[in-house]
Amino acid sequence: MSTRRAFLKAGGLGLVAMGLGGSPLFLHRTARAAAAPARYRGRKVLVTLFQRGAMDGLMAVTPFTDLHLRTHRPRLAMNAVGDDALIDLDGRFGLHPALAPFKPYFDEGRLAVVHGVGSPDATRSHFDAQDYMETGTPGRKGTASGWLNRAVGLLGHDATPFQSVALTPALPRSLYGPAPALAVGNLDDFALPPSSAMDGAGEAGQSLEALYRQTSQDLLRSAGADTFEAVHVLESVRRQPYRPAGGARYPNSPLGGSLRQIVQLIKADVGLEVAFAESAGWDTHVQQGTARGSFARQAADLAQSIAAFWTDLGALQDQVTLMTMTEFGRTVAENGSGGTDHGRASCLFVLGNAVEGGRVHGSVPALALEHLEDRRDLPVTTDFRAVFSEVAGTHLGIAHDEVLFPGWTGRRLPLLKG
């Protein structure tokens, strides 16, 4: 396969395609793309991160001055002084020590905590609560689309195949809907088989590209063009082993990998505007531990992944806002197994240069029984839609909250500088 070798020798010019050397048309396109200014530079990107299983918000960001907490959680409540202590944020709330990488961002005013966030629907079922949070319609299961898909639909401008991407094997409920969305577990899978894996795959890919370019069926033709463009773009993204900027070190975890790939896409200027990642394992019913243990491991993965993501973005940080979410919080009291059960409100994090950071937003009452929802749970004082609409709306420039969250009449929680 001389042509292929010719390209390899030519050194990084564009031969990506499939083995044989790609079609002439594509070659021109790639060569052109390499020289042309990126079309999508400067577009805002919203990165959402779903912590599945319900994060214990009271352990992530603890109201450590509340004396009730020690009664509710004799084994789990942590101190703000001493070894393995909470990191004092504002004299009232302390960050779990495993979330220490967040502290500088909080101090610089880029990271906001919103506490007491949750859904008006009181379900304690993971399935139902995730469904409601992802559709954005608490209590209604029939909503066909996800809220992020509607956000994409409201962007109202031309898009590439990478406009909204979930780094998940299957499309998340948040992205169900009419706006095109890509679910890809791993960008490396987004390729036709390389010739190394399948003899003659190059010719096959080339034949397919030609077939799709010329088919009479409009949808297949345009989607085919998108597909091959995306394949070629990602090939070029992958061509060099990725080296994160600024000495960023991603944890070797699924979440770390997802966030790293999101940054790769952002840096590649492929038109990404909405990204979705997720992290499993927050359902800490048994022995969640304190400064060490299962919660701490999850928290460390979360904070280190996000910190690496932020560092790696470097100069692109102004474009990007990241928001975490989780379906509900956990019981204020610890259970008999050193864990916590399904509760109501939790907290979430918003990171970005336009964020009104350095504050714990929202409202957390004193944890006396009479203030708790059903006398057991942190009450929901901020509807998650007030946060999502603010972050997505302000960052992406979307109005129309009535489309984003049908049936919701609340107001956005001010979190981002206009």
Add this chain to the structure above:
Amino acid sequence: MKPRLLILTAFLVACAALLGMAAHDAAPPPEPLPYADAGLSEREAAAHLLSRFTFGARPGDVDRLVAMGLETWLERQLRAGFSDRALDEKLAPFKALDLTATETARTYPNPGMVARRAAREGGMSAEEMQNLDGSARRQQIRAYLEANGLRPQRELVGELIGQKLLRAVYTENQLAEVLTDFWFNHFNVALQDNQARPYVLAYERDAVRPHVLSAFRAMLGATARHPAMLLYLDNAQSTAPEGTRTTLDARLEPLENRRGLGGRLAQRRIQEGRQRMQREQQQALEEIPEEFRPRRGVNENYARELMELHTLGVDGGYTQADVEAVARAFTGWTVVPPNERGERVLRRMDRQGERAGFVLEGAFLFRADAHDATEKTILGETFPAGGGLDEGERVLDLLAAHPSTAQHLARKLAVRFVSDAPPEALVDELAGVFLATGGDLRAVVRALAYSPHFWQEAALRAKVKTPFELAVSSLRALDADVRPTRELVEWIDKMGQPLYRYQAPTGFPDEADAWINAGALLNRMNFGLHLATGKVDGVRFDLLALNRHREPETVEEALAAYVPLLLPEGDAAETVDLLLPMATDPGLEARLNAATDEAASPDGDDRADLDDRPPPGDEAFAAANPDALARVVGVILGAPAFQRR
């Protein structure tokens, strides 16, 4: 029912049965399908029928249909009258297919519960269980499952998905299976719901499949009562609000209101009975972890989707007040839990339940004490106070016979079987048949095939296959021997259709736009290439046998032979026309290299290699490269034409 009415009804039923028999015994030869009017040949018509009413043509299917007569084939499909030995053999090793809903849920309990019970039986706390390392924990769980005659739930899910795949590939009764796929999706439930999960297999088998060629009302009723639906859309926890008069109250009132000693005695016994019931319910609640305890009150999710998705359609003319009233009509429709609590319910039912208005049917339970028995107005009709289980059934009658339902279902069927934007006249025609036949789905599907709209040019190859259809049609086109392996199922997931895992009650969309995007299309092409080159675990086939062991000598021959084999619908031309020049054009290589030179700086050394290459088509094609034929087939399966049906 009054005696006279009973007799009359019995008479009518007998007449209907006689008529049915007459129709069956002396069936006149079926009328010709109207394809000729649309300018189709019999073979083209056969291919179109196969593209609509099967999961894809196998080699030789067009010939078989023509030999049998298209109309005869259709009638037999409409009666699901073919024997299914190949499928039965494939399904024989499956263990869960014949268990009742309750048996299934008992045999394949949720993993979380298994872990808790395994810990308890092992004399461990949840913490100690958690502290075990992975293999010790698995050992503990295995031991618990074995000791109790239970099986891991993932086996159940594997069988559920496996049987769907095998049925689609192997059943001779293809139309019934295509319809089962359609109606399951219409009445969608999802495996992500861990409460509904163990019931999904029984749901498809009992609530959907038996009804796809008979009365819609029966399917509607079966889904309404099935644990999978009751749990997925939360009706199982929908109860009359505190303080509302229930069916039980209504039943007991006449007793309580009796005068004299009898009345006082009855009052005391009822009082005691209520207290006992409350104690038991309290006790039962305490056995449930607090976060899973159902909260009292009406849940509207099922009622809303029943009207919006299952029957009337979103613009079907109902209001929020109707949703609330329908929700109250279904309060108390719930599930007997597959555990000790459920056993207690069953024992109690034997003793006195039915007298108190409770109804038990399999895993379905009507709770008279949780049914709101106040008056309701639904779509303008009054449902008087004091109703019980019959009230929900009447609501289903009303909805099933509603013209909006006929329109809604007619449109969905037309979208599935004709095109994404079917002619309105066809929708009206099918809705008319639905109403005229009391919702006879067989009559509606037959009307579809006999409608001229079904055969119009605009309908031919108008649909883009779903990922499942693509996978199954590929397997059928290759006449493959299939085991439902994880890898095969993962391909369908990756193409965008995780089976039984569409989380929303809408079911998977049925329009091309939803399936065709960059990621999905890439995976479709990759699937074709991997499948054809024998890289998908669990799938075996013989490409040469497809072509009666005639080995193509060149790419042209391969294309000429295999394109029509795999695309028996007369649109082979486009694919061959596009591929042939690429395979044979001697100038292509040169053009490629010219482009190469243009893009890269020319390098003399590389050009030398080029001259060593044999010109294309110079060697015996398949013999020289056994994978070459497979790649040609892979390209055909990945081609645009094969994505359509």
